Amino acid sequence: MATQPHTTVAIALLGALLALAASPALASYRMPPAKSYMHRPPPAKKMSESKVEHVVLLSIDGLHSGDLTWWLANRPMSALAKLAMSGVVYPQAFVKGITDSFPGVLALLTGGSSKSHGVYYDDSYSRDLWCPGTPCNGSKPTGPPGCELVLDESLDYNLSDPNGGRTGINGDSINPANLPLDKDCKPVYPHQLLTANTIFEVAKSAGLRTAWTDKHPAYDLVQGPSGMGVDQLYTPEINTDYMGLDYTHVAEQIPKYDALHAEAISSWALGFDYQGNPQSGWGVPAIFGGNFQTVSVVAKLYSPVAYEADGMTPAASMLTALEEVDGFVGRIAAYVDVAGRTPNTAFIVTAKHGNAPRKASDLQLLPDTLVPNALKAAGVMPAQVTQDTVSLIWLEDASQIAAAVKALEANATALGIAEVIYGPALLEFAGDPATSPTAPHIVTRVIPGVVYVGNPAKHSKAGDHGGLNDDDNHVALLVSKSGQKPMTVTDRVETRQVAPTVLKLLGLDHTKLTACMTEGCDPLPGLSY
Template sequence: MNRRRRQWALKKNLLRAAVLSFAVSCASNAAFADDEHRGRDDDHSGRHPKVEHVLLVSFDGLHEQDVARCIASNACPNIALLAKAGTTYTNAHTPGLSDSFPGLAALVTGGTPKTAGLFYDVSYDRTLYAPSDTSCTGLQGWNVVFDETTGIDAMNGGALTHLDGGGGFNPQAIPHAKIDGVCKPVYPHDYLKTNTVFEVIKQKLPGARTAWADKHAWGYDWLNGPSGRGVDDLMRTEINSTDPATGTDYTDVYSHTEKFDDLHVQAIINQIDGKDSKGDATVGVPTLLGTNFQTLSVAQKAPVAKGGGYLDASFTPGPQVSAAIGYLDTSLGRMVAELKQRGLYRSTAIIVTSKHGQSPADHTKLVKNGDTLSKLLESNNYFDASGNFGQANTKSGSLNDGTGLTGTGFIQTDDVGLVWLRDQKQLAAAVKTLKDNLSCNAPGICADGPGAYILYGAPLRARFGNPAEGRTPDIIVQPNPGVIYTTSTKKDAEHGGNAPDDNHLGLVVFVPGAPGAGERVRDRVETTQVAPTILQMLGLAPKLLKAVVSEGTQPLPGCEERRF
């Protein structure tokens, strides 16, 4: 009996050890092999090196077709080397909406807007009070604006003169909420409904450090997560600030955006070198570091007549897009080279993807006949007929200065329409009005073709949450692919919705030492699967992410935990 007990105990211990051990099978570093045999990162032990760092890079606007085309044409040698050494997911998609906020939230929380609570950087919440209502006694319902105006430079409609957004939050952009009977300010990190990979890593890996750099200095504070402390080094850079060298912001032309994105490349290099993003202090290499690039997005939006966008439905890049992809590839090469120089390449997983795509790639599908959606709803008394809703309609006339109107509802339009009705009791009537005006002829909303839909009621609740709780839109309108609700001549593409060119993204994952070099996974995956994969790479349980538990998000196929 004692012998059997000892044998069972031995088996139990072996089983426990097996459960605790795993190998990530996304990719191999066998490609780059010639480079590696010449580098200082070589490991001849035959063992798989442990992943100690993860570099997450979002090339905003990067479609899967961009990755495939540039590799085939030798236009992106560094991305090609990463793909050859790693795993390329050819069927990766955003979680139903593709604005930067839900796009990035998917990557770092593992959740869709239903769980993360982020639908757009400019949205609406029926439960919130105005920034000026510090007692939470006035009307509820506030247009939440966490963009370039979240920095203190924008206070009282001020000019965005500082690269760091002025060095603090604009109090006029911070709404209030009544929490446990107390009226409290709601900063962007308070607004996120779930935790992030940054928070989990800091909580579960002693001594771990985290870092991120993005396009808005203060609006992206939500990356810190509800704790407010998830990112040790959140770089404060504002793309809409005025460059003193040009007198314009950094979004006027893609080549100027490169200057802004170069700041992020240098930040990553500094962090690989063990410095902070500014290079001022020695703080150690982050366990998770990453950044966002805007150059490609700006080039894709630029008018085709001026060299922007794509030349055809096959994603043949125009001059600006071609140059932007070349720039992104060179930037990736700089970061990888620094990892090798510092002996970190064989302990660093690299993920290259995007928050969103850009629609339409095929210029022949472009339709710009104005914001017919807003006009139709206004003219039928679902909103103020004079447009008195949203951050631009303030009592003072200054953009998002905290004097806006409460309880008005809101419409967010780009190549999608998110509708928060002024009166939710009008839902049935509003939906009927929309369905009666689906054509592209005025006052139609151009949602009468394949791929277009109006989402509301039970299907919307199942996918995005209950509008009655305050944050989820009452109606989501996905117009015909190619439609942008604008007459602007400054852009021929946009994002935010769920059109194919919005949501079909590039995704390449490299994990040092894991088998499967050059694999192409054709299974459909969601970008929400990146977050649990990051935790798994670092030896942490994906279920430490609340959104992963809530939505049942799985790690990327080929990266699942293997038990021995």
């Protein structure tokens, strides 16, 4: 018996979701409203099998290259393994430079490193901005410039609201009173810090739709310098304290947060808004996606350990995390298939960063006072020191760089430092502090396993990211599309090559990416474009 279009969609959705019901997060997953399925998704256009019209970009934050290799070998029926059957795996993919979440996501979206896009960390420093709350004399801030840039949950209106105090859409949950000020006493939003455009902005200039979901309203950053790159930016607050939720410190809680992202991305795959409501004139975005935090959060928890003693095999907690996220990926792929767009949709699965160390026996927690105190003892005054598995150092006086380097190198082992990077070596992945107001003067590579924390005796952290070592920057990368010959490309590639790859897959001009033109980056090899 023939079925009506909306009934066909509903039946197909039911079958796809039943196939994914083994996911432990299913019970916490909020499905888009039932009314959504009574509306047929906008029909896919008739086109050749090889033409890509949509790219789903997913960052499984914290997913190492080795994690993906293990998963594909040991879970051949998984969603990621299914994508790999028509995809290219890049086991030698690296993040260039600093591996905080902000430069990590911007590598994927701009095609460049901090050297080109000007953003270094979610906690950094600017020499030409004033701190939030600085009094204004008319239209001018009082006092000298120089301000710590904290771009996290502290920007929100209300942490007791899971959306940050407003809707959580397009940065509306950012309280302007919490933003730094420019020379005209106007608040500076995260996207205004970028000095390079994004794939979203290139797509928008071609008349295409875009959508993204991430972990803080501060991810207004991904809008690009125009502030208008993403049509629908959904940023539920991961650090909310709503009803006692603790997404980032309890392994069992974080999949509930990731389910919000999976719901939004799945809804976009059907041509709806992030809540599953039909949108007039919208359709499926050309570029859409977001991040998942479960793997990263589990890797950073001190107990239970995330990896077995070899530092390669997932322990029970990490295995559960991988199962959760694989289920979300499978769900999104199922929605794409239900919408009839699998032949014309490419998936890119990667990670903004890894987490270090993977081997618990390598962990060395050090007080985050060590490096600042060593500098001060040498008569060097830091304006800001940002630390996790790295130290980024901004000095009050740039003429003290040599003295700072001498002090750090003289006490390197005790300070957890393997290499002090400054001068020409720093310019490989960072801007010139003589001309860039946000560029640090010094960056350190830590001894593998070192993580700086507030109090090592009480801290529960088992790892973090931001640094320059293999566990920080050697990440997963898989590109899948219909008709692609499955293969493994062992050449070294960088995650910033994802940006021109997205545009080339869509038939757009990747040379319009200013960061790519500055640093030089080719689309990923091995793909049939």
